[in-house]
Amino acid sequence: MVFSDQDNNTVSNAKGYRMARASHGVMSGNWYWEARIVVDTASQYSPQGHTSKPMPDPHWRLGWALPESLLQAPVGYDKYGFSYRDIEGVKVHKGRRYPYGEPYQAGDVIGFLILLPELPPNLRADPPPPLPKSTPDSTPTPKKDEDLPVHPGSKIIFFKNGVSQNVAFENIPQGSYYPAVSLYFNASVCVNFGPQFCFPPKTSLPFQPMSALPLVRPRPAVARRKPAKATRANKP
Known part of the structure; x- marks a missing residue:
């Protein structure tokens, strides 16, 4: 995956x-x-020797994912991701494709709209682990199905050029949902x-908008102290 432009808002693969x-x-x-x-x-085109071989067509699966989703x-x-696929406009969850909306393409x-109603204290599950760094071996240990309590009334709705494709998923598991994109050969x-x-x-x-989320403020820089001069107490 390659991130480009100054704000890292363009992703390619x-x-x-x-x-x-x-x-x-x-x-x-x-x-x-x-x-x-x-x-x-x-x-x-990917050069191979003295020739250039055309690469497969690009494809997209975009949506929302929990921290446990496989990068x-x-x-x-897996069961931690919910996506809208370009081919046939199907929705995908647990590796299964279901009829959903219109296909989409470049341009x-x-x-992506997610609705997560506030839960009463008696229905709240334990908070999820913090999001790990994007490395293959840093994904949290997956939970079993019975460890994924439902978020009642929750919904995911996808839009194409401003037109709603209707509700794709509802009563999804509780957890922290992150915008997620997956790209295939020259997709961006x-x-x-x-x-x-x-x-x-x-x-x-x-x-x-997701931009309304508060950014984590960087820790203030700590001024480095000058090393103390050698005295009788701290001489080697």
């Missing part, structure tokens, strides 16, 4: 499916972000976390 997750996730509230579908034309696989490969803008996306969107979702429900 020249190999098989890989996933990239955002740095911030949400556990409650209504949140939205969008992604513009792009083809990385700069790397459409070396597409979104929706389209896909929107330009993500937009707001506050200005190309196609704001047409819904009566209030929502917030």
